[in-house]
Amino acid sequence: MWLAKMAWKNIWRNRNRTAITMSAIFFAVILSILTSSLKDGVFNNLVKNVVGFYTGYVQIHKQGYWDEQVLDNCMEASPKSINQILGHSNVASIASRLESFGLISSGDLTKGVMVVGIEPEKENLITSLKNRLVSGGYLLNEDRSVLLAKGLADQLRLKVNDTIVLIGQGYHGSTAAGKYRVKGIVQFGSPDLNDKILYMPLTTAQDFFSAYNMITSYTILLHNINDLSSTASEIRASLGREYEVMTWADLLPNIKQHIASDSNSMKFIQGILYMLVCFGILSTLLMMMIERKYEMGMLVAIGMKKLQLIFLLVMESLLTVLAGCFLGIMASIPLVYYLNKNPLKMGGETARAYERFGFEAIFPASTDPGNFFNQGLIVIAFGLAMSLYPIYKVIRMNPLTAMKQ
Amino acid sequence: MDNTVIDAHNISKIYNQGTFPVYAVNNVHLHLERGEFTALVGPSGSGKTTLLNLIGGLDKPNQGSIIINGQDITKLSANELIDFRLHNIGFVFQSFNLVPVLTARENVEFIMQLQNKKKDEMQTRVMQLFKQIGLEDKMNNRPSQLSGGQQQRVAVARALASKPQFVLADEPTANLDSLSASNLLDIMAKLNAEENMTFIFSTHDQRVIERARRVITLVDGKITNDSAPTKTTMEIQSATLVK
Numbered sequence: 287m288w289l290a291k292m293a294w295k296n297i298w299r300n301r302n303r304t305a306i307t308m309s310a311i312f313f314a315v316i317l318s319i320l321t322s323s324l325k326d327g328v329f330n331n332l333v334k335n336v337v338g339f340y341t342g343y344v345q346i347h348k349q350g351y352w353d354e355q356v357l358d359n360c361m362e363a364s365p366k367s368i369n370q371i372l373g374h375s376n377v378a379s380i381a382s383r384l385e386s387f388g389l390i391s392s393g394d395l396t397k398g399v400m401v402v403g404i405e406p407e408k409e410n411l412i413t414s415l416k417n418r419l420v421s422g423g424y425l426l427n428e429d430r431s432v433l434l435a436k437g438l439a440d441q442l443r444l445k446v447n448d449t450i451v452l453i454g455q456g457y458h459g460s461t462a463a464g465k466y467r468v469k470g471i472v473q474f475g476s477p478d479l480n481d482k483i484l485y486m487p488l489t490t491a492q493d494f495f496s497a498y499n500m501i502t503s504y505t506i507l508l509h510n511i512n513d514l515s516s517t518a519s520e521i522r523a524s525l526g527r528e529y530e531v532m533t534w535a536d537l538l539p540n541i542k543q544h545i546a547s548d549s550n551s552m553k554f555i556q557g558i559l560y561m562l563v564c565f566g567i568l569s570t571l572l573m574m575m576i577e578r579k580y581e582m583g584m585l586v587a588i589g590m591k592k593l594q595l596i597f598l599l600v601m602e603s604l605l606t607v608l609a610g611c612f613l614g615i616m617a618s619i620p621l622v623y624y625l626n627k628n629p630l631k632m633g634g635e636t637a638r639a640y641e642r643f644g645f646e647a648i649f650p651a652s653t654d655p656g657n658f659f660n661q662g663l664i665v666i667a668f669g670l671a672m673s674l675y676p677i678y679k680v681i682r683m684n685p686l687t688a689m690k691q
Numbered sequence: 692m693d694n695t696v697i698d699a700h701n702i703s704k705i706y707n708q709g710t711f712p713v714y715a716v717n718n719v720h721l722h723l724e725r726g727e728f729t730a731l732v733g734p735s736g737s738g739k740t741t742l743l744n745l746i747g748g749l750d751k752p753n754q755g756s757i758i759i760n761g762q763d764i765t766k767l768s769a770n771e772l773i774d775f776r777l778h779n780i781g782f783v784f785q786s787f788n789l790v791p792v793l794t795a796r797e798n799v800e801f802i803m804q805l806q807n808k809k810k811d812e813m814q815t816r817v818m819q820l821f822k823q824i825g826l827e828d829k830m831n832n833r834p835s836q837l838s839g840g841q842q843q844r845v846a847v848a849r850a851l852a853s854k855p856q857f858v859l860a861d862e863p864t865a866n867l868d869s870l871s872a873s874n875l876l877d878i879m880a881k882l883n884a885e886e887n888m889t890f891i892f893s894t895h896d897q898r899v900i901e902r903a904r905r906v907i908t909l910v911d912g913k914i915t916n917d918s919a920p921t922k923t924t925m926e927i928q929s930a931t932l933v934k
């Protein structure tokens with residue numbers, strides 16, 4: 287206890303030095319919390335955008351479907367499986383889809399389309415399709431009408447209430463053909479989707495493809511995205527080998543890779559930050575050890591155990607690092623919350639690219655408490671690792687040599 | 692009762708300066724009894740500091756044995772020596788004895804805290820010592836708020852606080868003006884008398900030498916003379932006492 291008191295007094299013996307160390311830690315903590323909160327926030331936002339776009343966080347298919355995406359690889363819509371999936375506590379809702387290709391014609395124009403049969407209300411929960419309507423109305427379950435992507439409609443010069451003809455190959459080689467009314471036009475940022483997607487109610491699609499009661503995928507909405515992979519493995523385990531359970535990372539490996547490489551450059555930046563902290567702390571420790579060399583030699587000469595001296599020095603480091611860290615975390619909490627509520631806006635090309643894909647061009651900060659905690663701990667760990675230097679010096683110290691001036 | 696405090700036999704300390712071995716301490720025998728007030732004198736480089744470091748357990752001789760409190764300290768490890776010094780030897784260095792962030796009082800308490808002394812025991816001892824060194828009113832001052840002489844007096848108090856076998860002081864007055872030096876010697880002599888504390892100090896200040904009751908002279912690492920101060924020095928000493 288008296289040693290802790292002495293450590294406290296020693297911290298204030300050289301206010302400038304303590305101020306330098308503390309502010310190095312203070313700013314490092316703020317910056318590293320900020321970078322990791324922004325990193326998480328931006329990635330979550332990106333994933334939310336991409337995933338909410340079309341794929342969903344988790345999809346379930348018949349085993350082998352993803353490698354060979356043909357109608358014949360569809361599966362039976364089974365209430366039993368649906369209930370089994372809904373049984374997982376993290377699953378919020380499920381939407382079934384039946385997807386395949388077809389040809390759409392209007393007048394003398396014909397184009398290839400992706401036909402997606404959906405459960406309108408459930409689909410809307412996951413991909414907010416209703417919000418993409420630019421004209422007309424949204425689908426109802428039993429409608430024999432379709433939603434057309436804006437690009438496709440423009441190319442075919444189609445408007446709401448026009449009629450289209452759809453042909454294609456149905457289930458098991460049957461022929462599919464039908465005439466449908468255009469009920470609405472939806473707009474996508476991604477040209478990929480905007481030029482070739484067509485939605486119709488699931489039952490209508492099953493009828494069109496002669497794939498009665500069949501679907502190609504379940505798309506799943508989760509309560510908590512942070513538990514994504516554990517939920518996916520739980521579902522995988524419960525459904526068995528007959529099905530493939532894929533997360534957005536499996537479905538969109540490019541995005542995953544993009545995030546991973548961005549994440550690495552963020553880690554690199556943080557690494558540099560940590561190194562700066564270490565140098566800051568180490569240089570003040572070096573100064574301190576030189577300044578107090580005689581005194582420490584004297585203390586050991588009169589009978590202070592080296593362990594006690596080490597305790598004193600580590601205590602001093604710990605108090606300084608903890609104080610700097612605490613202040614840094616305190617200061618970064620309002621900052622991060624502010625940047626969460628008022629995200630930074632992207633500028634220039636990036637912003638336009640984002641917006642073209644229908645993403646919000648913003649950098650929201652994640653308020654995940656884990657970021658504060660982890661970055662705080664990392665900086666404390668680095669700070670304490672630096673006090674290995676004085677420990678080493680004390681262990682090797684000979685009081686007589688230390689007192690030689 | 693055995694009154695031996697230090698019993699050093701045949702101790703030598705050899706430094707290799709280039710190709711020449713230098714005998715900083717050369718085959719010295721030293722016997723110190725309880726209550727002695729002994730000066731170690733000799734020209735600069737004669738080995739005073741080296742000899743004090745050896746008997747203070749801060750350095751190891753190349754040969755010989757040093758028995759303190761029944762223990763041959765040349766056989767102890769560096770860590771055992773730290774503990775030995777804490778409980779058996781009081782140190783007063785030439786300067787910078789005190790921890791700057793602690794008050795005078797805390798500096799004296801420090802050594803007893805290292806010894807895990809009880810709070811009330813510490814309290815009484817500190818009060819007693821500050822009374823003896825005449826600095827009761829400066830107890831709560833930081834070292835920087837004390838004069839050099841006052842700092843040395845606090846260092847003497849700290850050396851005695853641990854109730855050591857003896858107090859060892861290497862040129863304790865070297866950085867003091869003559870009045871402060873004489874003051875410090877007064878206090879050391881008083882503590883020597885009141886607590887029967889053994890003192891051994893090195894100096895080359897003639898006025899300090901005259902205050903000693905035994906003077907050991909070192910030349911080139913060897914003891915060349917070991918006696919009470921001469922008659923003239925005794926006269927000066929009594930004159931100061933009368934004054």
Ligand SMILES: Nc1ncnc2c1ncn2[C@@H]1O[C@H](COP(=O)(O)OP(=O)(O)O)[C@@H](O)[C@H]1O
Binds near residue numbers: 714715734735737738
């Ligand atoms: N660490 C050392 N390395 C080499 N020589 C030393 C060392 N310490 C002392 N000496 C030598 O030992 C001799 C005695 O030195 P010292 O004990 O300091 O004398 P004094 O205290 O009487 O002035 C001197 O010749 C000095 O140069």
Ligand SMILES: [Mg+2]
Binds near residue numbers: 739740741
């Ligand atoms: Mg000397």
